[in-house]
Amino acid sequence: MKSVESIHKGYRISNFVSRVVIAAGILFLVFTLFYAFQNSVVFIGTSMKTAGILLGATILILAAAYFITRWLSPVQFIILLVLVGFGLRLAWILSIQTPPISDFLDMRNAALSAARGDLSFGSNEYFSRWVYLLGFTMYEALITKIFGASLAVLKVFNILFNVGTAIVIYFAGSKLFNEPCGRIASLLYAVYIPNIIMCSVLTNQFLSTFLFALGCLFVVRNGFTSKYSWTWIGLLFAIGNMIRPLGTFFVIGFVVFALLFKLLPAENSRRVPILTRTIGAVAVYFIVSQIISYSFIYSGVTEYPFKSQEPYWKFMVGLNQQTVGGWSQEDTDYALKYKLGEERNQAELKLFKERLQDKNAVLSLFVKKFKMMWGSEDASVFWSLYEINKPNLGSFLVKTERVMYTSVAFFMLISLVFLFVKSERKEHLLFLVLLLGYALVHIVIEVQTRYRLDILPAFLILQSYGIYILYTTLMKPFVKKQPAAAGA
Template sequence: MKMNFGKIASPIASRLLVIAGFVFFSIAFVCAFVHSLTVFDSFSSASGAFLAAVIALLAVSALAMNRRVGKKAFIIIVPGVALALRLIWALLVDTPPSSDFLFMHNAALAAAKGDFSFASSDYYTSWAYQLGFTMYEALIVKLFGTPIIFLKVINVLWSTGTVALVYWTAGKAFNEFCGRAAAIAYAFYIPNIVMCSVLTNQHVSMFFFMLGCALLVHRGLTGKYSWLLIGLSFAIGHIMRPIGGVYIAALLVFVTVFRAFPWSLKRSGPLLAKTAGIVVVFYLLQATVSQSFIQTGVTAYPLANREPYWKFVVGLNTESGGVWNAADGKHMRQFKLGEERNREERRVVIERLSNVDALPSLFARKFVSFWGGPDSSAFWSMEKLNMPKQTERVNKLERAVYAAMCFFGAIGLLALVRDRQYEWHRLFLILLFGYAAIHLFIEIQGRYRLDMIPILVLLQSYGVYAAYSRITLWLSPRADRDQGVPM
């Protein structure tokens, strides 16, 4: 989509944003590759796996652009293969619920029978926002029965739907090649497949967050009711998994800096009004669902975090590197949930933030671990099933493909420094940076990175396209080389 950015965006901010994206992906690539040395036998095997992943992403994306594979055929073939892979995994790998997923599943089984006593447990009084996903699971159990496979199969459908949304979004944001490259990367990215046997709320939330992004890219904010649908999509995603605030904040920054600037009531007024409408719908739906749970006696608390400082307590722990640790948990359980515990958690957070000498090192370690470290999907899916060989293979595949995607992400952002005909990657970058910035301060887990994989594959798809274009140019006759490529 070609646009006159001199009228709608700050060129300096745009250029700095893209350069920051290049730095982000470059660092993530180096960290991911270095870490892959811990799961491969040697540097040569790690390098070989990485190069194989790079070639595979390029080759499969190029093959998908065959003139015989039209849009309709592609949207059937790739999501169809994605569905088959996910379904096979979910049926063959009998992952039992554990940790938070076990709490929510047991609660869902009780809720399906009309028993809501679980809502008074410490888990739900602390983190009442988990009721959204719990009641969703209860609805599935009510409709289809108690066998856990029904929940897993529906996970498969949500994940497959996200593949289609990634294709739809990248194709409109960039071009058809990018749409297909992004869909292929998301369809075959191993953690997306492996996690389908895990009862995580991420499958549902990623679908709705991606739906909101797809509606934004396709309909913008000019459609009559697009703002309503976007707000509803982000709100449902947030009710399933409470990270929707990051999407709302990213949208506000994108609109005010890159779409409404320079501001004028006549030109920017309608745009800002519809953006405000998205925000209103986002919070109104949450409030409505929250009040419905309270009024029906499911819970006495709104769907919010009643221990809002806990994630910061853990995330700012320099000894644990920002990951969950028993010491912080044991200390905080001494205090009564509510203002007494919040007061102590605030004290600890302020104390840790005041240690300014230790913060840069902590932030650096957390960034390297979160964006370059291992994915935990194999752990969640197979840790209790005694499948060491399969776990090792999954970890190796994930390391190679993730490093390749970060590599293409860096190439894509480097290409976009010069190519200014696109717009929507700025929203995706703001979203990625916002999510990364928050996790410098709060708890990190390997599976939390999965929430941003749809955004990451959107951005790396342009790198696949840029690399393919350059290779095609090199192989073309000299007379054709003056046409140029986006690098």
């Protein structure tokens, strides 16, 4: 009797927590939508004009959702997804020759050296500070070694991984909600402006996002029932972390999801398998991460562990009032005055603590950072059109991105409202936990709007249900409602 009561109690607690998480998501979306609309007005014109364009975009998206779910078979849709995704991106990189700059240039030059067998760059100041950038650098070196030094080859690989992520989103959305939701989410990912135009930039975000998204797909498909999926989860998160240092964040999100929404409401007979597979995935992640780290050290690429040697840097910069938590040349100059290691770390920690002293200023900064991170225009236009004189194209792309992003925020708000009211399976909460956690972390650390691309799959998967609900409701006389996935 106690066992049954315990299970019911755990189930009730899990349901309560899920509602709290969804409510937090709704609050996040209310502010995001408000700030995104405000920012859109800056680029589009008056509030009325912006609202009218957004209404038109909403109708267009609903009509597209109707078409792709009503008239295409699954195979036909996948073909369309690949053709649209690859075609748009290929056209962009062939017409826009974005030169590598900033960190992208540093990694590119180091990759060229590595391809020639020269690994001396691993001991310079840049890669000694940011050791985790060596993973993507060596990936670029491998591609260069095999296919040659053409920038176009690396950009084509950007396309392949980006389209691959769209396919992963299709399967994840189909599993979480239903097949139409998978189609909606993946097609929006394929036509989302920043995804397309950033393919001409040598960013590490496309490969890492693909790996993290694929790891999440293993979680929601059968991560707690399959004998081997947990190994793939840990492995993919670890390799993704080698490319972009977000692996620990995804592991923490996975553990929170597993404990609150899988283990807590489970029957006693299922708790041990869930717990052991969760622990197993975490163990694989840390073991593989250590293997990667020591491999770079033993191969002579670097003498430092595979992580940032300045753990307080992003926190210190994140509290910079002048740059609203963005990168600062002044902070860079301050840090470089001190020797790399404990001396520099203590200097950065000291400045971080000083910036925390004015509590009112810090709270005001947090609001400004949220507004910039989740409401402002994406920086992809800057990175893609850097030193390319196409102001009219840039203006058009910014306006289009603003309309798409604001529309997506609206659809996601609708989705979460319905998910709060209606009892659904809990797998979708993995992506909401990740999204909210990502937003919370960036309240404190350094922010850039291009960082939104790292969590975009979660955003689009969650909002797809809102589109599905709207188009099946508004077009009910014309649409036969698709059956939901089992358990949804």
